[in-house]
Amino acid sequence: MGKITSRSPFAPETLAHLEPIAGVRFATAEAGIRYKGRTDLMVAVLDEGTSVAGVFTQSKTASAPVLACRKHLKKGAARLLIVNSGNANAFTGKKGREAVDITVEVGAKAANAERHEVFVASTGVIGEPLEASKFAHLIEGLVADAEPDSFEAAARAIMTTDTYPKVATRKALIGDVEVTINGFCKGAGMIAPDMATMLCFIFTDAHIAPKPLQDLLSEHVETTFNAMTVDGDTSTSDTCLLFATGDASARGQPPITKAGSKKLKAFSEALHDLMKDLAIQVAKDGEGLSKFVTFIVEGAESEAAARRIALSCANSPILKTAIAGEDPNWGRVVMAVGKSGEAADRDRLSIWFGEHCVARDGERAHEYDEATAASYMKNREIVIRIDVGVGKASSHVWTCDLTHDYVSINADYRS
Template identity: 80%
Template sequence: MGKVTSVSPFAPASLAKLPVIEGVAFATAEAGIRYKNRTDLLLTVLAEGTSVAGVLTQSKTASAPVLACRKHLKKGTARALVVNSGNANAFTGKKGAEAVDITVTHAADAVVCKPHEVFVASTGVIGEPLDAEKFAHLLADLAKRAEPDAFEAAARAIMTTDTFPKLAMRTALIGDVEVTINGFCKGAGMIAPDMATMLCFIFTDAAISSDALQELLAEHVQTTFNCMTVDGDTSTSDTCLMFATGAAETRGQKPVTKANSKKLQAFSEALHDLMRDLAIQVAKDGEGVSKFVTFEITGAKSWHAARTIALACANSPILKTAIAGEDPNWGRVVMAVGKSGEAADRDKLTIWFGPHCVARDGERAEEYDEKTVAAYMKNAEIVIRADVGVGKAAARVWTCDLTHEYVSINADYRS
């Protein structure tokens, strides 16, 4: 992978400690898929009866693992998850599908389950054949030594140019039974999710049907992962999977089959909060990041329109480089709003950098002071808000700046 010369300034001082979830166990290995002496293989073993939901990339050049997950999700149950880093197994033709088949067969034998209960994901370089024989034989041993208290190790095994593992945990009540939701994800570059982030895996001990899980996951992806971007590039491998072991049923939780059940209200809120947390962590670990940026759009015709305008800002290289250079060039926000294709009233457009109004009703604000706003731009976290003056809808998008280090990382990605 490209050389990451520094850890993100937003890396947490300590990582979240995720509790054990009954029915979930992990094992990792150094398989040498692309590099030696690097953990690059993860096997997750799931209890019988685990339900599964997933949201996958909308890329027209989706990887072989994504296609397999799409097929297996139709069955609604899971017993194993295999993830490798270092090779995306994307744009690899027949060989890519064969690599998935080999992985699924070995994993199914290792955990004693049906092939459709095995889910796979890969991340890394696109276009290079993945030699599954290099690691498939390791899965039997991984299944034997899988441990439940290994969420951090699992998160580290799927990292590529990430500078820290992204972990989050929430609890919620379903009825009077407390359930846990744990999640981890990876992603730092090629991030403009059209479903989720590059790879995200969520686990809960709740007893919830796959249909209900699917509805909840698809709903919350829209306002979390789909409102986060690093560089505007949607990956071929984007995969977000959620697994519910149902272990809470033994503690008295009654299984839930409908996503709109009142019993799931607290769970749904906790799940959304966890996914939002993980999405922000990805933006805060964007390749070469020096600033975390939030774009807030108000006064739009619809939420979708507001999100589109926010993404036009968040994906603008010329605006993001200005932020990296701590230049309060609000004219580039005007440009991004205008290019979005969504309705905006030029003569009502009002823009704020943090608490400072820089433009009002289509022209520079009278109170605008360059030095004051330039001082604000030195903050590590920046909020830019624009009211486009055509409605009442609003949306928020998270991103990071665009720095010289981002260019260096991606120029050297395969070296």
């Protein structure tokens, strides 16, 4: 894989501790799919009655696991999740489909589940056949040995060029019963989610039916994972799955069966906060990054337009390299706004780097000071705010800078 020179400067000293969730158990193994001396296979065993929701890449070259998950999701039930790293099983034709079929068949038998209750995901190199024989024989043992207090191990097993596992946890009340939400995800490069994120798996003991669960996930993905980008490249494998085991009903939680239930308000807020946390963690582990950047766009015609303008900025190589070089080159922001295709009034356009206004009403701000702006750009976290002057809508996007290390990592990814 690509040569990672160092851990992200934003890697936490300690990871959040994720308490066990009733109804889900994990196990990992070293299958040698691509990596040596590290885990690259993970299973999550789920109690009978678990609901599932999902969002997936909109790529026209979606992987075989994504296609299988889309099909299985229609039933809304899950008993087993199987994930491998090192090989994306994408653009692998008939062999790719056969690998998924073997994995699902073996998993269903091991978990005493129906085929549609088995979900699969793969991440890594595109175009290389995935030999299911390398790991299928391990699945039965993993299912039998799975333990509830293994979230961190599960998160580590799905990493590729990540420099640390991304984990998060939240609590919420449904009625007067407290439920837990735990999640982990992976991603550092080829990151520009389109309806989903790299690989993300979220688990809760809440008792929520598939339809309201799906509505929550689909709603919150827009302002979390879809508001984050590393390099503008949407993966073939983007998968985000949310599992609700329902075990909180044993503690008196009233089952939620209807979409839009007011009883889900606190849960919805906690879920959104967890997804936002994970999305920011991914952006803070972008391959080779030195800075975390937030673009805020205001004064747009619509929220969607504001998002597209922010993404135009966040995905601009020439702007991201300027940020890496600590150059307050606001002219590149003007360029990125203009190329977005969205409405913007050139003569009302204003730009701030942090609290420093660098451009106002279509020209350089009279108070602009190069030394002050350059000093701000030395910060590890940068906020660039833009008012395009045509409306009242706003949005945001999280990203990172583009450095020499990003090129080094991706130049020899398959070597």
